[in-house]
């Protein structure tokens with residue numbers, strides 16, 4: 001009997017600062033879960049990170065750290081393709097081609113572009129504007145069926161789907177139509193200090209986010225300081241954004257439902273709840289942190305994994321790029 005083809009999964013993370021709990025629960029956790037069942041490609045989006053000024057020495061360190069964290073989180077470089085985006089020139093090439101199939105108006109509507117332009121008014125560069133086209137290229141190059149991301153990337157994914165449909169409409173079935181893959185409870189982990197704002201790497205308040213490499217005491221301290229409300233009941237009622245965020249995080253790391261969490265903390269105060277969330281998060285991250293210490297120490301191993309990932313990514317994406325080049329009328333050898 002013919003073996004059923006595995007579905008293809010693709011997702012990337014930017015190497016700007018150490019990943020936080022939002023990145024971990026919103027995306028990385030699913031990456032590991034999907035590895036056994038699917039044909040997975042995961043990468044470090046270093047090209048994307050240049051849309052904001054970066055210190056070169058720091059960036060190089062962050063790329064290595066983020067890559068080592070992928071391995072430490074449980075991703076296997078043999079089973080999955082783990083690569084660094086700039087190691088595969090096909091991403092920039094396809095992005096240029098897709099730029100010519102993307103409308104100025106579509107890109108102008110991207111909320112991330114508007115937010116980042118407001119945040120960096122002195123550097124509203126063309127890369128920031130065309131950022132979602134590069135992301136579409138990342139996805140379409142590997143013919144991804146599913147893209148596990150947090151909710152903040154859904155607008156970009158929708159654009160990738162529009163570009164896909166437009167291109168296929170002109171040239172036939174060149175690209176696979178990608179679907180988003182989201183875990184509802186943790187699709188948008190919020191700031192611990194301003195629970196109506198998403199947890200973000202660029203937040204200047206260190207207590208607003210938990211880095212996946214924060215030590216146990218720091219994690220617990222940050223949760224103890226988390227902003228909640230003036231009530232005492234642990235429940236997911238409207239207006240209780242801080243508590244709902246903590247319940248979502250607790251649910252994400254323990255697998256417990258909201259009903260189970262409400263029952264567990266019935267009659268107990270926020271103090272007990274915050275401590276339990278902090279401890280559960282610290283417990284969840286501990287194995288990855290241990291593994292990170294071991295993996296990041298082995299520079300030769302990391303480098304060999306990066307090379308393997310680059311080769312695998314190049315080979316797969318070359319097929320798609322050549323197909324596109326032929327379709328648009330280029331001469332391909």
Ligand code: TYM
Pocket residue numbers: 010011012013014015022023024025026027028045048134135138139147148149150151152153186187188189190198199200
């Ligand atoms: P990045 O690096 O900002 O974030 C990486 C992943 O983490 C998710 N995420 C969150 N999930 C839940 N709660 C949060 N507070 C939170 N913050 C971030 C993001 O949704 C993302 O899944 N443009 C992308 C990287 C990228 C990409 C791609 C993703 C480049 N090419 C192709 C998918 C497919 C980004 O900046 O993610």
